[in-house]
Amino acid sequence: MQMPPLSLNTLRTFEAAARHLNFTRAANELCVTQAAVSHQIKALEAQLGKSLFERTPRGLRLSDAGATLAPALQQAFAQLAQALQALDDGTPPERLCVGVVGTFLHGHLLARLPAFRAQHPGIDLQVRTHNNKLDLLPEGLDAAIRFGDGAWRSEAATPWAPTPLAPLCSAALATGLRAPDDLRGHTLLRSFRNDDWPAWAQAAGVRLPPPRGPQFDSSVLMVQAALQDAGVALAPLAMFRRELASGALVQPFATGVDLGRYWLTQPVSREPSPALERFKEWLLATMPA
Structure with a gap:
């Protein structure tokens, strides 16, 4: 029919x-x-x-x-x-180069880029990934999305939604995790932020040994390791909704810890372009309710 x-x-x-x-x-x-x-x-x-x-x-x-x-x-x-x-009058597009931390690109931005293009066809958006360490002006960036506390020298920072961290692991490994203390018998995968696991353990009211597992400069790679049963990752829940919804990734404990959030940062020494202002407005509109 x-x-x-x-x-x-x-x-x-x-x-x-x-x-x-x-x-x-x-x-x-x-x-x-x-x-x-x-x-x-x-x-x-x-x-x-x-x-x-x-x-x-x-x-x-x-x-x-x-x-x-x-x-x-x-x-x-x-x-x-x-x-x-x-079909327009041939006006050249406005170039906008934004550095994006890989986890945010994976968990939120990538799926929404076609929509941004549809809404703002006059902006030539260029995306460069980084591992949260970059210098905007020397690297030719107009702005950057990064994770932290919002305090970056010579940069104005606009906050995105709160992004708590919580333990994440494969469904198979989760069967052996009934209480936070059970983590003592598992590999704790680490990011470059050494205080993540101690802060979570304090919030959960448990004493854990110092993490000895592999250290990653990307939460995306760390979670991929967790999905392959390499250990338990401590990562931002909001960036792995798809994996959690599919059941492949499991959050074994409800406790989360807020150690920062994602921010859109821009140099204070440069007046933001119209393209950056439109990108900022669009990005903030994509925040989860």
């Missing part, structure tokens, strides 16, 4: 809701009410005959059908924006 034509406005509404995983934020972006977004999503689900979202204790998440449709729409809208740009 041939599917009836789908409204472009309805598809655009779903794309925004899928990107934010929040109807209110999608409504703010589209300049409509939350009820209008909900109505459009219900109408699309009725046409498709499939649910596109699931409600969980942590909020909205995409169903299997929604996860299939969302990236295709993001790509389609990005291609449409590029085609429209080709």
Whole structure:
């Protein structure tokens, strides 16, 4: 049976809701009410005959059908924006070079880049990864997303959402972790921040031996090691939602510890460009509710 034509406005509404995983934020972006977004999503689900979202204790998440449709729409809208740009008056795009710590790129930004391109086709966004140690001006960066306490010399810092750290491990290894003290018998994978595990142990009310496991300069690599049963990682929960939702990665204990957050930083000596201001506004709008 041939599917009836789908409204472009309805598809655009779903794309925004899928990107934010929040109807209110999608409504703010589209300049409509939350009820209008909900109505459009219900109408699309009725046409498709499939649910596109699931409600969980942590909020909205995409169903299997929604996860299939969302990236295709993001790509389609990005291609449409590029085609429209080709018809404009030939104004050159504004270059914006942003350094992004790899964990944030993996856990949040990468999936949303097509949406940014669709919304801001006049910005030539260049992304360079780093391991949280960089110098903006000498490296030719307009801004950087990094993890820390917000205190960087000669840089203005705009905070993103709180990002607590918690133990993460494979499903197989989690079966032997019933209480925080059980960690004493497991390898504790480490980041370059030596105070992470001691701070978590204090918050959990447990005494742990000094971590002796491998040390990583990227939480993404550390969590990949945990998924391969190399040990238990202490990593930002918000950046590994996909792995947690799939069940491959497990958070064995509820305790988290807040040792910093992600920040968008920029040199105080340079007036922010219009492109950077638009990127900052867009980035803050993607924060989870």
